[in-house]
Amino acid sequence: MVASKSSTANRADAVTASQAESKKASTSLLVWTLRLGFLVALLAVWHYAVQWGYVPEFYISTPTKTALFLWKYIAGGEIFVDASYTIYETLMGFSIGSVAGIVSGLLLARFTTADRVLSPFLSGFNALPRVALAPLFILWFGIGTESKIVLAFSLVFFITLVNTNAGARATDSDIMMMARAMGATSRQTYLKVVLPYAIPSIFAGLRLAAVYALLGAVVGEMLAAQHGWGRQITYYSQTFEVAGVFGLLVVLATFSIGLNYLMVLAEQRLLRWKQ
Amino acid sequence: MDGNSAKAIPYESADSSGVKSPSAVSRKPSGDIAISVQNVFQIFKGHEGKPFTAVEDVSIDVPAGQFLAIVGPSGCGKTTVLNMMAGLVAPSKGQVYLNNEEVKGPSRSMGYMFARDALLPWRTARDNVEFGLELRGVPADARRARSQKLLKLVGLSKFENAYPSQLSQGMRQRVALARTMAIEPDIFLLDEPFAALDAQTKLQLESEFELLWQDTHKTAVLVTHDLDEAVALADRILVFGANPGRIILDRMTNLPRPRNVESIRYMPEFQVVAREIWELLRSK
Ligand SMILES: Nc1ncnc2c1ncn2[C@@H]1O[C@H](COP(=O)(O)OP(=O)(O)OP(=O)(O)O)[C@@H](O)[C@H]1O
Ligand SMILES: [Mg+2]
Numbered sequence: 306m307v308a309s310k311s312s313t314a315n316r317a318d319a320v321t322a323s324q325a326e327s328k329k330a331s332t333s334l335l336v337w338t339l340r341l342g343f344l345v346a347l348l349a350v351w352h353y354a355v356q357w358g359y360v361p362e363f364y365i366s367t368p369t370k371t372a373l374f375l376w377k378y379i380a381g382g383e384i385f386v387d388a389s390y391t392i393y394e395t396l397m398g399f400s401i402g403s404v405a406g407i408v409s410g411l412l413l414a415r416f417t418t419a420d421r422v423l424s425p426f427l428s429g430f431n432a433l434p435r436v437a438l439a440p441l442f443i444l445w446f447g448i449g450t451e452s453k454i455v456l457a458f459s460l461v462f463f464i465t466l467v468n469t470n471a472g473a474r475a476t477d478s479d480i481m482m483m484a485r486a487m488g489a490t491s492r493q494t495y496l497k498v499v500l501p502y503a504i505p506s507i508f509a510g511l512r513l514a515a516v517y518a519l520l521g522a523v524v525g526e527m528l529a530a531q532h533g534w535g536r537q538i539t540y541y542s543q544t545f546e547v548a549g550v551f552g553l554l555v556v557l558a559t560f561s562i563g564l565n566y567l568m569v570l571a572e573q574r575l576l577r578w579k580q
Numbered sequence: 581m582d583g584n585s586a587k588a589i590p591y592e593s594a595d596s597s598g599v600k601s602p603s604a605v606s607r608k609p610s611g612d613i614a615i616s617v618q619n620v621f622q623i624f625k626g627h628e629g630k631p632f633t634a635v636e637d638v639s640i641d642v643p644a645g646q647f648l649a650i651v652g653p654s655g656c657g658k659t660t661v662l663n664m665m666a667g668l669v670a671p672s673k674g675q676v677y678l679n680n681e682e683v684k685g686p687s688r689s690m691g692y693m694f695a696r697d698a699l700l701p702w703r704t705a706r707d708n709v710e711f712g713l714e715l716r717g718v719p720a721d722a723r724r725a726r727s728q729k730l731l732k733l734v735g736l737s738k739f740e741n742a743y744p745s746q747l748s749q750g751m752r753q754r755v756a757l758a759r760t761m762a763i764e765p766d767i768f769l770l771d772e773p774f775a776a777l778d779a780q781t782k783l784q785l786e787s788e789f790e791l792l793w794q795d796t797h798k799t800a801v802l803v804t805h806d807l808d809e810a811v812a813l814a815d816r817i818l819v820f821g822a823n824p825g826r827i828i829l830d831r832m833t834n835l836p837r838p839r840n841v842e843s844i845r846y847m848p849e850f851q852v853v854a855r856e857i858w859e860l861l862r863s864k
Binding site for chain 1: 666668686687688690692694696698700701702703704711712714715716743745763
């Protein structure tokens with residue numbers, strides 16, 4: 306009697322679950338269709354705005370010309386030369402900056418005196434719009450990749466430092482008390498409680514930092530460089546080739562989304578406990 | 581446990597002024613006293629800036645193996661006294677001894693548990709149970725053996741790989757209980773460990789704890805708002821009064837052991853003790 310009841314209940318659960326699943330699948334199909342429709346509408350507005358003479362082609366080019374540019378840019382292999390510069394600068398700035406930022410954030414959370422001494426300076430640097438330092442970095446490090454890496458680093462470093470530090474200080478007070486009552490040494494508390502507790506916040510910082518690393522590299526290239534996506538954007542704007550500018554923006558957005566997606570994947574793997 | 585452990589405690593003296601109380605005359609407790617709280621004061625910085633006396637001249641001796649319950653109105657200093665026993669908070673005045681050693685900080689022979697489970701969300705149930713063992717450097721296979729045994733005792737074998745977010749409140753509290761038992765403390769300090777649970781789960785966990793405790797007869801101090809829980813589990817009951825926090829009753833229950841936490845509530849002796857304390861609390 307009880308068994309049969311529970312098996313009915315299970316079956317009922319299974320039915321609703323599969324219904325819910327198919328409902329979810331159909332919703333996402335609908336959503337995807339609508340998204341596609343929205344994209345097509347956007348491109349159509351763009352196309353006809355030029356075609357019917359509302360906006361001069363000189364300002365916004367056309368979808369076809371942009372697609373054509375992208376095709377040539379990719380097929381001609383030019384994209385890979387630029388990519389190798391921009392991606393290199395982004396990844397270097399990101400990795401060095403985030404390692405340095407995380408380590409400093411953790412050290413400052415551990416050594417409170419150092420934190421108290423340094424915190425006004427750090428807030429000062431952090432408040433400074435560091436993109437404004439780009440001309441200086443180019444003066445100091447030249448027009449090669451170094452100046453862009455330094456710019457990306459300066460952005461990434463502070464973002465990860467601030468996030469790591471905040472995460473390492475936010476440990477739940479009940480959990481801290483439990484660890485203390487359990488007889489954890491301060492080293493054990495740090496390694497087994499504070500550090501894991503900070504990881505979600507560190508990841509939030511990393512995701513933001515990845516986008517900013519790309520920003521640093523591109524802005525640096527726009528100011529002075531011989532290669533890279535940023536450099537090409539400047540070049541095409543100065544030569545009034547708007548299709549080229551738009552094409553590069555598409556490339557940048559795609560890369561940025563890909564980068565963010567990788568961060569999300571890594572986060573999901575590491576934070577499986579955080580449903 | 582010889583029933584006369586309620587020794588003369590000068591708690592009434594605090595009523596005069598408390599300032600010139602004899603807290604300087606501290607003595608090392610004798611052999612079989614597991615916890616000795618001697619003329620302890622706790623003075624906090626109040627919210628209006630003036631000092632606030634949360635605990636005034638409290639002295640308690642808990643013989644080894646005794647199960648002591650502390651009850652009293654909210655804010656009367658129960659948690660504060662427990663935290664001073666645990667070495668989590670230093671007394672403003674007076675001394676606390678655990679196993680004849682003055683408490684200077686948390687001791688590894690004590691197991692502390694409170695109403696919030698404080699599980700580590702990134703650890704599975706089993707890894708949470710093993711937390712204290714890990715801190716003590718117990719090798720992995722021994723840890724595993726003990727955590728499995730304890731999870732079985734609290735009825736969570738099937739959930740050893742579940743994360744806290746996947747467990748109900750009662751299950752999480754059981755994991756916390758298993759974590760406290762895992763380190764096999766000499767002294768249990770429990771601050772409303774079952775308060776966050778529904779009546780049924782609460783009764784179940786109380787019974788589980790009673791069973792685990794009956795095997796070992798470790799010294800235990802239980803702070804609770806639940807009078808029935810206090811009488812059902814403890815050998816001796818302290819009633820605290822508020823403003824300032826102090827002891828207003830110290831009573832042995834003399835209920836039989838081993839006992840069944842559920843059915844003991846229907847014994848006439850139980851009712852007598854519970855009513856006496858209830859009336860005292862209500863008259864305050
Ligand atoms: N860190 C603190 N700073 C200032 N005042 C405090 C602090 N901790 C506790 N108090 C005060 O001390 C008094 C006793 O607090 P305590 O937590 O010991 O009460 P309690 O008996 O455990 O109450 P409850 O039953 O509600 O848990 C309260 O009035 C509280 O406001
Ligand atoms: Mg309390």
